[in-house]
Amino acid sequence: MDAGALRRATRAELSGLPLEVAPRLLGGQLRTVVTAGDERVEMRLRITEVEAYHGHGTGSEPDPGSHARMGRTARNATMWGEPGHLYVYLSHGIHSCVNVVCGPEGQAGGVLLRAGEVVFGADAAAARRGITTPLSRTALRDLARGPGRLGQAVGLRHPLHDGIDAISGIELHGARAELWMPRQPVEWSSGPRVGVAGVAGTAAFPWRFWIADDPTVSPFRWGRGAAEAARSLD
DSSP states (O other): OOGEEEEEOOGGGGGSEEEEHHHHHHOEEEEEEEETTTEEEEEEEEEEEEEEEOOTSSSSSTTTTTTTTTTOOOTGGGGGOOBBEEEEEEETTEEEEEEOSSSTSSSSSEEEEEEEEEEOHHHHHHHHOOOOOOOOOHHHTTTSSHHHHHHHHHTTTTTTTTTTTTOOOBBBBEEEEEEESSSSSSOOEEEETTTTTTTSTTTTOOOOOTTTTTTTTTOOOOOTTTHHHHHHHH
């Protein structure tokens, strides 16, 4: 996708429900510039897979898979803020995962950036992931395939960069982030979210969206108790 096919995202277009915004992010880019020592490292990621999450009171259907399902906490506070900021949280005590905050301020919601293609800065992304270069085709495909890998690749870290503003691009703790949207929508598929426990990880919540046939999209796996919950829905 050439540079003219993208434009900077606006708060207004991110103020809808995450379920509505999520597929519109596909084919867009998250661009980061992170200071490492004396060097400022730029990375650009084409977004190929996302998941929508609604907080307490958001939308017509409660989302049991959301961090904000029980209301506002210190951990999920960014989800309740202004759209266009990034909610960066820690998964399994190890992985920094990146979400785009969506919905009106004061109403929690986010879109998890689940996978993407590194289109600029692949060597820097590989170094962050501890991978030696030159990169094989498989290693390049897998650089940001999955939310933990994506967080490593783009260089945003919890808690330093939680709340960074991807609309204004204002620097936070040595990092800048910009969200770019495609001018034309891409073709996408949808289905259950990956690795989400219980009914929230079943076809009752087909809130994962991905670019059809893109090799960087992560494989599906059931979350704890989700397969059993899916069978009970049949």
